[in-house]
Amino acid sequence: MRNMLKHCIKTLISFASPKYFYVLASRLYPWMLCFSFICLSIGTYAALYLAPSDFQQGDAFRILYVHVPSAFLSLGIYTIIAICACLYLVWKVKIADIIATCSASIGATFTLLALTTGAIWGKPMWGAWWVWDARLTSELILFFLYLGYLCLRSAVSSPRLSAKVCSIFALMGLIDIPIIHFSVKWWNTLHQGPTISRWAKPAMPWSMLWPLLTMLLGFGLFYISLVFMRSRTELIRRERQAQWVRVILKESSSCNMPNTYGVVIS
Amino acid sequence: MFKLSYWHFALQLFYLELKRVVHRRVDWIVGWLFFLLVVSIFGISMGGQVRQLSAVNAVSIIWVGVILSILLSLDKVFYSDFKQGILDQYLSSPIPLSLLVLLKITVHWLATALPLLFLIPLLALCLGLPFYLLPMLLLTVTIGTQILSATGCLGTLLIVGLPRAGMLLGVLLLPLYVPTLLLAISTLIGCIQGNTVMGSMTWLCVLWIFTQLFSPLLGANILKVCLKNA
Numbered sequence: 001m002r003n004m005l006k007h008c009i010k011t012l013i014s015f016a017s018p019k020y021f022y023v024l025a026s027r028l029y030p031w032m033l034c035f036s037f038i039c040l041s042i043g044t045y046a047a048l049y050l051a052p053s054d055f056q057q058g059d060a061f062r063i064l065y066v067h068v069p070s071a072f073l074s075l076g077i078y079t080i081i082a083i084c085a086c087l088y089l090v091w092k093v094k095i096a097d098i099i100a101t102c103s104a105s106i107g108a109t110f111t112l113l114a115l116t117t118g119a120i121w122g123k124p125m126w127g128a129w130w131v132w133d134a135r136l137t138s139e140l141i142l143f144f145l146y147l148g149y150l151c152l153r154s155a156v157s158s159p160r161l162s163a164k165v166c167s168i169f170a171l172m173g174l175i176d177i178p179i180i181h182f183s184v185k186w187w188n189t190l191h192q193g194p195t196i197s198r199w200a201k202p203a204m205p206w207s208m209l210w211p212l213l214t215m216l217l218g219f220g221l222f223y224i225s226l227v228f229m230r231s232r233t234e235l236i237r238r239e240r241q242a243q244w245v246r247v248i249l250k251e252s253s254s255c256n257m258p259n260t261y262g263v264v265i266s
Numbered sequence: 267m268f269k270l271s272y273w274h275f276a277l278q279l280f281y282l283e284l285k286r287v288v289h290r291r292v293d294w295i296v297g298w299l300f301f302l303l304v305v306s307i308f309g310i311s312m313g314g315q316v317r318q319l320s321a322v323n324a325v326s327i328i329w330v331g332v333i334l335s336i337l338l339s340l341d342k343v344f345y346s347d348f349k350q351g352i353l354d355q356y357l358s359s360p361i362p363l364s365l366l367v368l369l370k371i372t373v374h375w376l377a378t379a380l381p382l383l384f385l386i387p388l389l390a391l392c393l394g395l396p397f398y399l400l401p402m403l404l405l406t407v408t409i410g411t412q413i414l415s416a417t418g419c420l421g422t423l424l425i426v427g428l429p430r431a432g433m434l435l436g437v438l439l440l441p442l443y444v445p446t447l448l449l450a451i452s453t454l455i456g457c458i459q460g461n462t463v464m465g466s467m468t469w470l471c472v473l474w475i476f477t478q479l480f481s482p483l484l485g486a487n488i489l490k491v492c493l494k495n496a
Contacts, residue, residue: 089491137444144441151437155428164491165424168484172420172442179445183452183469 019244021095022235025228032225039218046211054208063121065212069219071114074142075177077107077223081149082174085167095231097163098238100170101153102230106223108146115139134184141180145173159238276365283373293342294377301335301382305389316394324393325403325454331389332382332407333414333443337436339378340418343370344426353426357493367485371419379411402457406450406467409474413446416481423488445473 047065054061081103087096118136119129130136152169156162204212239245287294308327309316319327347353356366383404390400421439425431449470456463 141441141444144437148438148441151434152425155425155430155434161492168424168488168491169438172417176442176445179469179473180448183445183448183466 016093016095018094018235018239018242022232022244022248025232025235029225029228029232032221032228036218036221036225039214039221043211043214043218046214051208051211052205057125060121060124063117065215067114067117067121068212069216070110070117071139072216073219073223074107074111074114074139076220077103077110078142078145078170078174078177081107081170085170088163088167089171094238097167098231098234099227100166102227102234103223104146104149104153106226106230108143108150110219110223111139111143111146115143132184134181137184138177138181142177145176149173272362272365275361276369279366279369280373283369284376287373287377290342294339294381297335297339297378298381298385300338301331302385302389304331304334306392309392316392319393321396321399321458322451322455324390324395325399325458326451327393328386328389328395328403329407329410329447329450332379332411333440333447335382336378336411336414336418337439337443339374340422340435340439341432343374343419344422345431348426353489353493357489363486363489364482367419367423367489368482371416371481371485374419375412375415379407379415382411383407399454399457402454402463406453406470409470410446410450413474413477414443416477417442417446420481420485420488423485424492426492446470449473 043065047062051062051065053059081100084093084096084100084103087093088100115136118139122131123129149166149169152166153162156165236245236248305327308331312319344353347356356363386404386407387400390403395403418439421435421442422431425434425438428434449466452466453463453470456466
């Protein structure tokens, strides 16, 4: 039992090494991309045709199937960035920094998507494109934090320094979001309460819920496959001096593949 | 042998920093002037309709002015030390870096925020703020600026020495300043509407204690991490 545990941990740690991570990412990302497209198409179809319309909001509620997954991912990706920042600062895991770098712009895009769909949804429901409510404010600040993170990334030229500086900034931002959320919550909240939570029975009928869960899965897998794709390129760019990268590049150039990595092979 | 105790060192450094502030007083006076100008430009833009300004508006104008003037003053805190290599000397000395960061934060607060506290009653008068609000406003500004100073010094430490750090600093720090602003304003709104202010005031104090406790330690770590292989 203990040996098995040890073995499992060893395997997990070995995936944190750039070489194994590269192999893992290359193997997994086509499958994940495929699966996410299947989930997204089933989810979109179900969201538009199969789910019954809401008795209060009519068909307008269907934007939820894009809004909720993107809002969920925008927060989730920031948490992942913060966890990666911790891993990098404490254990100097190189992969963690690469994942954080690749995630940031994706997270910013999801945040923008959540804000936009929220505004489009809010206009007919609340009669305003924008209100300064707890969730909207914290989502907006989250967007600014993402942008600040990206600016900081591009401002620091040395890669090691930028990794450290950005990790610290990400952790400082992590404390920020819940405080904003709860401090606005006291005075004015218009936003409807959470519909899916772990602690209570969902307030949504199953026929509405399952398309949402499918969309969530699809969005999540799409994010993971994007991160894998981007981190492969980033890995090759950063580790271009390493032996295994040279081998990979030689192989890909010997079978007449175009060298798309932007790396000069010596 | 000459031995320097921490206490002695702290006093000396505090004295030195204060002397530097007095010596380069124009740098800091610009910050106070900026505060005055920002708040009065709001008043001017009302076009003589200041009487129609509600108390909530007046309070938020003053708070925005405070935040902007603190933001403007932050780039001076560590920059000259970094430029002259003094920070590197501190790094290789046995002095605890957290003490240094704490002193820097304190001196920054004394030089930027303390004078604002004297300007605020004047501006509150101009904006037509009810008199009973003034103690609460001063209290939230006193506590809030200490949070802002501490967070701001950490932010400047992160990007000290980068080109065009000034613009970047605003982008990085304003999101981090939002919680303080929100808590302070909600306290004041509670006060204006005659509700209880205990909730948000308590959280403002919690945030204050939290930043005061951890910012020197975090700052020392940032100094170590970021300057060692810069």
